[in-house]
Amino acid sequence: MPKNFFLESIRHHLLRALERIRNMLPPAEREPWEKVSLTMEIRSGEVGTVVIYWTQPSPGEVIIKRNLFSLYTRGDLPKKQKVDDPVSRNEEIADEVITKIGSTLSLSFPRQVGSSLNAEQTRSAK
Amino acid sequence: MFTLRNKARIAKGIVLHSNPLYVQFYITARCNLTCQQCNIIYANSDVRECTLSEIEKIAENLAEIGVAIVLLTGGEPFVRKDLPQIINAFVRNGIHVRMQTNGLASEAQLEECVKVGGCDISISLDTLYSGLQNSINGDFEGSWDRAVKTISTVSQYLPPEQSFAAFGCVLSPDNIEDIEDVVRFGTAIGWFTSLVPIHVVDPRTPMNFRTYDDSIAFRPEHYSRVDALMDKLRIMKGQGHLLYDSDEYLEDIKRFVKNEPIQWRRKNNQCCDSPSLYFAIIPNGDFAVCCDHRLPGHGVSTFSPDFPKIYRDQAFKKRVTDVAQGCIGCMYGSYPEITITARYWEATVERMKVFLSKPPVRDWPLNSDKLNEIAVSIRKNRLSEMGSPKVEEISQSA
Numbered sequence: 001m002p003k004n005f006f007l008e009s010i011r012h013h014l015l016r017a018l019e020r021i022r023n024m025l026p027p028a029e030r031e032p033w034e035k036v037s038l039t040m041e042i043r044s045g046e047v048g049t050v051v052i053y054w055t056q057p058s059p060g061e062v063i064i065k066r067n068l069f070s071l072y073t074r075g076d077l078p079k080k081q082k083v084d085d086p087v088s089r090n091e092e093i094a095d096e097v098i099t100k101i102g103s104t105l106s107l108s109f110p111r112q113v114g115s116s117l118n119a120e121q122t123r124s125a126k
Numbered sequence: 127m128f129t130l131r132n133k134a135r136i137a138k139g140i141v142l143h144s145n146p147l148y149v150q151f152y153i154t155a156r157c158n159l160t161c162q163q164c165n166i167i168y169a170n171s172d173v174r175e176c177t178l179s180e181i182e183k184i185a186e187n188l189a190e191i192g193v194a195i196v197l198l199t200g201g202e203p204f205v206r207k208d209l210p211q212i213i214n215a216f217v218r219n220g221i222h223v224r225m226q227t228n229g230l231a232s233e234a235q236l237e238e239c240v241k242v243g244g245c246d247i248s249i250s251l252d253t254l255y256s257g258l259q260n261s262i263n264g265d266f267e268g269s270w271d272r273a274v275k276t277i278s279t280v281s282q283y284l285p286p287e288q289s290f291a292a293f294g295c296v297l298s299p300d301n302i303e304d305i306e307d308v309v310r311f312g313t314a315i316g317w318f319t320s321l322v323p324i325h326v327v328d329p330r331t332p333m334n335f336r337t338y339d340d341s342i343a344f345r346p347e348h349y350s351r352v353d354a355l356m357d358k359l360r361i362m363k364g365q366g367h368l369l370y371d372s373d374e375y376l377e378d379i380k381r382f383v384k385n386e387p388i389q390w391r392r393k394n395n396q397c398c399d400s401p402s403l404y405f406a407i408i409p410n411g412d413f414a415v416c417c418d419h420r421l422p423g424h425g426v427s428t429f430s431p432d433f434p435k436i437y438r439d440q441a442f443k444k445r446v447t448d449v450a451q452g453c454i455g456c457m458y459g460s461y462p463e464i465t466i467t468a469r470y471w472e473a474t475v476e477r478m479k480v481f482l483s484k485p486p487v488r489d490w491p492l493n494s495d496k497l498n499e500i501a502v503s504i505r506k507n508r509l510s511e512m513g514s515p516k517v518e519e520i521s522q523s524a
Binding site for chain 2: 001002003005008009011012013015016018019022034037038040069070071072073074075076077084085086087090091
């Protein structure tokens with residue numbers, strides 16, 4: 001079955017954010033974050049949502065709104081052209097989702113949890 | 127095919143390493159396939175695409191810094207409705223355009239792109255088996271047939287004497303046995319083949335182009351088959367088959383699939399030649415070191431009026447080189463081949479022969495039926511050589 005563009009994109013940008021955040025931590029605190037990177041998957045949730053889930057260091061999930069990220073903004077159709085580039089905002093959102101995962105797992109992370117994350121729900125099965 | 131000005135730019139770049147020969151411009155992240163080896167369609171989704179007027183400024187800036195060739199890639203470049211105008215913007219500025227497609231470009235689009243000056247195209251083709259190609263393309267039924275139709279259309283519109291056509295072929299464990307056939311097929315119709323081994327990365331250390339799918343990585347049981355294939359391809363090239371890759375590059379493929387250190391960067395302290403000989407641009411117009419690495423920190427826009435000045439600044443070059451020096455290296459075809467051409471005399475001569483000698487004999491145009499007939503004949507011959515029972519099956523399908 002063909003891959004889903006949006007889900008694969010979100011996965012990539014979250015893996016990037018995981019790497020960014022992990023690299024800010026002392027080496028001794030990185031291992032649980034690496035486990036999240038290795039086991040994290042993304043699937044569609046209920047209407048308009050995306051479920052981010054992982055199995056290690058202990059299983060859990062975060063559900064976010066599907067339209068949280070601005071992806072594939074076109075430049076060839078005048079009506080869809082946008083002057084503001086969403087790249088920084090997308091990066092901030094990815095960092096916020098990852099810090100949310102960190103707080104769900106009680107992991108240490110280098111930044112405060114962002115205030116604008118619209119995560120609807122978090123569950124940890126620790 | 128190349129203008130005099132472009133030939134001079136290429137020669138200057140090769141000899142002096144002073145101007146970028148080649149720029150990869152990822153004009154969109156959108157695509158109509160989800161090929162198993164590709165991650166760039168996801169990695170570049172977070173930026174907006176440039177508008178046409180911004181791309182026109184990029185073309186002017188690239189001309190000013192002496193760029194000879196721009197590769198328009200994606201995603202699938204042909205999903206952009208303004209692709210002909212984009213091509214024209216670079217052609218107007220004296221830059222040679224290489225178009226790239228996954229094979230789903232329509233006839234009308236191709237006709238228009240050739241009309242505005244596109245005379246160089248690369249189409250993705252990894253096997254002569256339609257089922258396998260459809261699977262490699264992300265389970266898109268009919269994508270192999272569409273690619274054959276596109277090859278036919280290209281042969282109808284591209285001028286046989288003044289053009290370049292190649293297959294971009296990704297080598298993976300799935301198609302090791304099919305690569306020779308692709309090269310034979312290309313040679314039979316006047317197309318070159320260029321190989322790129324599949325790149326797989328650990329999800330803990332993401333890189334923009336490389337897939338996370340470890341199930342399609344090379345494993346020890348594949349190594350001897352890859353070695354034998356590379357040796358065979360060198361022989362075939364010597365016999366006149368249209369393989370674009372240098373011997374140096376083919377030897378490095380052997381090392382790369384085994385996770386051994388690659389050698390093509392050895393004359394530059396194990397570092398590639400970005401940004402001196404090549405660099406990349408992501409869809410929003412920002413400079414990138416390559417398809418795998420963006421510039422960390424604040425982006426540098428290539429459509430900014432200051433870009434030529436920034437590009438020549440030594441501090442900027444150091445910023446880029448710092449990223450390149452930290453890279454484990456790649457085998458993406460163009461970057462290695464340009465470095466090899468610029469730094470290894472034998473490869474320089476080999477490459478000059480390709481571009482300065484007469485183009486291969488091309489009995490164009492070719493319709494899809496004829497192309498299918500050639501493909502079936504090549505598959506049959508090869509299976510027959512191998513004594514495979516599949517010959518019967520292919521004869522029936524033909």
